[in-house]
Amino acid sequence: MTIRKWGRAAAGRALIALIMVGALATSAWLLVRSPSQAPSTVAAVPVDQQPAGNAASAAGPSVLEVSAPVQAQAPQEQGKNDLEQWAAGLSGALDIPERALIGYANGELTLRKEQPDCHLSWVTLAGIGKASSNHGRYNGDSLNADGVAAKPLGAVPLQGAAGEAASEQRSGPMQLTQAEWKKAKGTGNPQDIDDASIAAGRVLCAGGTDLEAGQSWWNAIDSYRNSDLFRQQVLGNAQLYAALSLAPEAASSPSTRAVRFALDQLGLPYVWGGNGPDSGAAGFDCSGLTKAAYDSAGVSLPRTADSQFRTEPPVPSGAAPKMGDLVFYGSPATRIHHVGLYLGNGLMINAPTTGMAVQIATYHIAGDDYAGAGRPAN
Template sequence: MRFRSWGRAAAGRALIALILVAAVGTCGWLLVEPPGEQVRAAADVVPPEPPSGNAALASAPTVLEPNAPVQAQAPQEQGRSELEKWAAGLSGPLDIPERALIGYATGELTLREEDPGCHLSWVTLAGIGKASTNHGRFGGGSLAADGTLTKALGAVPLTGAAGEAATESRGGPMQLTQAEWQRAGGRGDIQDIDDASVAAGRTLCAGNTDLQSGQGWWKAIEHYRDSDLFRQQALGNAQLYAQLSLDPASASAPSVRATRFALDQLGLPYVWGGNGPDAGAAGFDCSGLTKAAYDAAGVNLLRTADMQFRSTPAVAEPKMGDLVFYGNPATRIHHVGLYLGNGLMINAPTQGMAIQIATYRTRTDDYAGASRPAA
């Protein structure tokens, strides 16, 4: 059995620092692997030993300073037909049912009127909806034309490659507790995406929260559900949806498909030489994750971070799906992540840590540049 421990960050900041098993003075999202032989990469390519101890933390980013998701394409109050047209245009590229998008937009439009200082965006609700019930599709369910679930949902476990059991009594497409539902007014049907999105918005906006600030956004998500995996999933998918809403035509690009794959691996453990569950490993190492992500997108990458750095076209500034590297270009690149956008990356940091979203630049990193394996 794998042991999980979730830490917290310095007071007053929306930070999650990621720590090694040996506890070196930071705190964060920790996965301790049981003793035993680690799975190596394919026999013909064995990755170099990762840096250890304080050196590993000093050389690659190990904190998350979340920004609010980028400004998305916003719905406008122009009548139901216009809202349906807006949802129809985004549903396919975002892989969100049209009826769910209408519900999330209803939440934004309602809170825009009730609490304009909160700055609630539909992408925040969509990130929560994805992490909670896959937009009402958990267990083969769906949303009816009136917005209600065809199969009522109680508490749902978090899904994805890692997964996490449900530990609280929750319900509906937005997985609200009864206490949250009642505090948000308790009117309507918790199984209805419109009513649930409005209630979720009121829950997020409670206490004069401003979701435009990174700290305010992260604290609101923390209060919504006490799970680091949930918060990472909500953050990653909200960021993905915001960017795709601005460029829906890019949804089928290999870079986006690779990003979706990487987001699905959040919470798996770092395993040196690991190529993921499909290859018989409990998790991935840094370059194993990026290679698997691009394999899923139909693009073949070489196996190690150093090889990927030297075989993919460099770019001055990363975009979503680009690779970001750490190390010395003249000698060896020791780490790679996949850029999510908005200053964030998805990566398998080092031993003892989960695959997670982190800030891609810090004052103490040894950032070596970015590359674009495919458009």
């Protein structure tokens, strides 16, 4: 079990639209607490009752138990036309260009032959592709029909630090270093999504890694990029892709759109009373995040965690939450002090408390004050 504490980000939206994974080095950082420590809590007052300038709040859960994304719909080792049809059927639901999706599938299929015990899934590669270059769309262009970036993809801003050795400079849709390309015995072109996905898969599978095991998956992503924010972005998006690959019809639902919005806010700072950059704040508080997420999907929620708990349709007691459900913490009899957005696989997206960033956490652990879930929309 690991617990991550993120500092404030100074750059507003620097970590949102195109997922500038290196921004953590200049705008926020992570502090690690002992796994034996419980999540910190401080006294809280509902946002609409709190005096201006008082940033105190109730801490939300910040424990993240390591896990791998759930099993996804797997591409079949068939002809080129079959793979193209598979990608065409999922591209729109996942918001991944077909050519990039084919590249990730080719990465899985190749490693399935080379290292079957690694259990590499295309959703892991897709999560890396999203966090690295927005699936090759970082410079505003998509991959061409051959899977190559129309303009060479160099390192994204803030990712290649000044003075970084040439061997550490990243490039291509998977943002591989020259050292990683050499280690993976990369052939072809690192700007090509097929070649880059295969090389990235070899980097992840090196040393007999089994990516079905949560700790091994976590360690592999950490070795690929030493950034907790990057790891969370990969995990969150890979989990979303896996879920939608099994139910692509859910892609346009308000709950899925709310989750997509929340994933794009990972790394922004907790700001008491914050409604996000679109409203002039650097970040969000817990209910500001859930309200903004559902506002983006056309569903209006009350502003505070307690009012959201008391107005939104409850999930039956004992039933597991579904993707997009609101998960609440506190006392139903008195006051709910925290809310997050359920992602799936036991995970939620939330803005925990002052001094921490919007992040993924395990939604329910022993000893917490989980109060139940609500379902604003299907």
